[in-house]
Amino acid sequence: MSDPSGLALASSRPAKLAERVAEALKRDISAIGWPVGQVFGSEAQLMERYAIGRATLREAIRQLERHGVANMRRGSGGGLVISRPARDSAALALATYLELIDVSFGELYEARALIESQAVLLAAERLDEPDIPRARELIELLGQELPGCFNAELRLLADVRDFICRVSGNAAISLILEALQCVTVSGRTPRDAHARARVQTVFGQVRRLKIELLEALIGGDGLRARERIQDKLRLTRELIIELRGGLSHGPTSAMTELAAAPDFAFSRVYDKSAHRLAVVIARNISASGLGSGARIGAEPDLQARHGVSRAVLREAVRTLELHAIVRSRRGPGGGLLVATPDPSYTVRLAVEYLGQTQPLSQHFHAVWKNLQLAVAGLAAERLGAAGRQRLQALLDSLQRAGEAERLQRSGELDLCLAELSGNRALALFVRLLGALAESYPSGAVAQWILQHLGEHQARLGRRYWPVTPAWRGGACSTSCA
Structure with missing residues (x-):
């Protein structure tokens, strides 16, 4: 029988029992070769095997489902069904950590310049005849009239990114690049006519650069492809400086209230109030100057302060705890306390995904x-x-x-x-x-x-x-x- 209490997590915060059980489950699934589609055990069997209660097991299973490594199937023949670690979960964890620590546009663009350049150089080396029809199709789509809808434009640009990552044959680059773009590209559509026109102009310029980029890849010209990537990043960086006033702040630095979800984004995670609330709490901690161990407030106080239900608050706190932004303390004087950010959870989830890919x-x-x-x-x-x-x-x-x-x-x-x-x-x-x-x-x-x-x-x-x-x-x- 696995012993979840004995599993050491490389993190600066003590892991909760459900986390340790989730880690033990993943470890034991890996030990039998990660047989996708196999039932690992029923709820009753797992409760007995790990010597835990139903509530703890279900919380551990929710974590596995969020990570995409398993899901609970109900009914006859049901149980915990093994699946592959989900790429989206790993990318979202990386993006969420960067967002919660308020990484700046300047840091994001430094990282993107390196990762995107590496991606196109590899793609230029590896693009083969079967890839050319898709490249031509994307060139044709990019040459069409701008749709006037930010999300439609982002979907097309994401299709180009996904093509480059697939051709590069590099799962690590693909994962990192998706995380960077998730955290960089999200916001409200500009209401000011001038700002909206500027964004549309830049979209048009980026389209032309993407066409030249794809043509360079077809021709095997990695250096020219890298130049187009650098040109594209320069354009969007200059746009952010113009509209945001600089690169020293992050995409959600000003998000200090539970505002409406962005209406354009690579990821629809902002549809969830709990995610937006987690960002708001992290921003408020940063603005307050509170150090590690400082008390933020009790659950009723935080519910009243942010105008949310207990369920939404607890889901937000769970996200913050996973990334060690906060920790909970029970008893007199308890509540939510400031912690020291730790990427251990994020890294562990990404390693699980990459370990199953290549x-x-x-x-x-x-x-x-x-x-x-x-x-x-x-x-x-x-x-x-x-x-x-x-x-x-x-x-x-x-x-x-x-x-x-x-x-x-x-x-x-x-x-x-x-x-x-x-x-x-x-x-x-x-x-x-x-x-x-x-x-x-x-x-x-x-x-x-x-x-x-x-x-x-x-x-x-x-x-x-x-x-x-x-x-x-x-x-x-x-x-x-």
């Missing part, structure tokens, strides 16, 4: 390498005295380590550079890919990673050398010789 070697190396180089470059530009001291201490430690220990601890360097880069979106993705590597068994895959680790660190060293000369002959010297 072998590591097909999607990991290129993205990991480029993310490492990008965050190293940003860290070099933005490093302060404290960051320099922190990095130097880590490099000294890695210099003394052997190859096996360096492999085991390589994630420390990735995370350190990611945090010093000042870009929380890239830091999240670095953490995700590091966790993905660690999720694979030892043996051949570990040896493959070890072979590339010296190459990664050598590139990082050359990029970072002007800031930390010790790197040059230190941490990389063993595997770069």
Whole structure:
């Protein structure tokens, strides 16, 4: 029998029993080979196996259903039916975390420039004859008259994105890019005639760039395709600066009240009041300046403050707890308390999805390498005295380590550079890919990673050398010789 109470979650907050049960269920499903379509057990059997009550089991199953890894089938022959981890759930978890921590447009566009460029370069290499008819079809659609409806336009642009991601053959890029676009593109249709006209103009310009992009992909010209991506990002970035006044705020920075849902968005998650309420509570915490452990209020207070039902509030709190934005405390003086944001839940869900899609070697190396180089470059530009001291201490430690220990601890360097880069979106993705590597068994895959680790660190060293000369002959010297 699995013991949910003994399952350790890599998170800064204590996991609730239902979370531990959900993790134990996923672990046990994985142990039998993740047989999609098989009934894992009835409600009564699962309650007995995990020694829990019906309420706890049902909460755990709701989490599994939200993740897309299983669902409860009622009736004769029913039970917990195993399914594949859902891509939408993983992308939404990444986007939600970025939104709740109020990642800025500037950070989002830095990350998108890297990820979208990587996607089109891979697509240009891999596009084959069977892909050309779909590319031509998209070119024809992009050449038609603008529909005048933001959501229709976004659907078409999403179709182009999905085509590029599919051709690239890279599940990690596809997942990350969808998350970035979900959190970047959502809002209310401009009511001001000038603003609306500007958005329509930019849509038209983006269409022309997308046509040129697809033509470049058909011709196998990755560099030209990358130029069109950069042009497109420049146009939309300039539009945000014009309409929002800059890039220092995030897409929902001003969302301090439970306003109506956006009427255009890549994801319809905003249709749910609980999601909007979670964002509002996170924004209010940020605006208040409250630190970790500070009390926000009791459930009745929060219901009255936001004018919502208990069910909506509890669903919003559940989202906030999963991302460690808040935590609940029972008893006298209890209520909702401020916590320290932690992406462990988000990363775990994304790793589950990616682990079921492609072998590591097909999607990991290129993205990991480029993310490492990008965050190293940003860290070099933005490093302060404290960051320099922190990095130097880590490099000294890695210099003394052997190859096996360096492999085991390589994630420390990735995370350190990611945090010093000042870009929380890239830091999240670095953490995700590091966790993905660690999720694979030892043996051949570990040896493959070890072979590339010296190459990664050598590139990082050359990029970072002007800031930390010790790197040059230190941490990389063993595997770069």
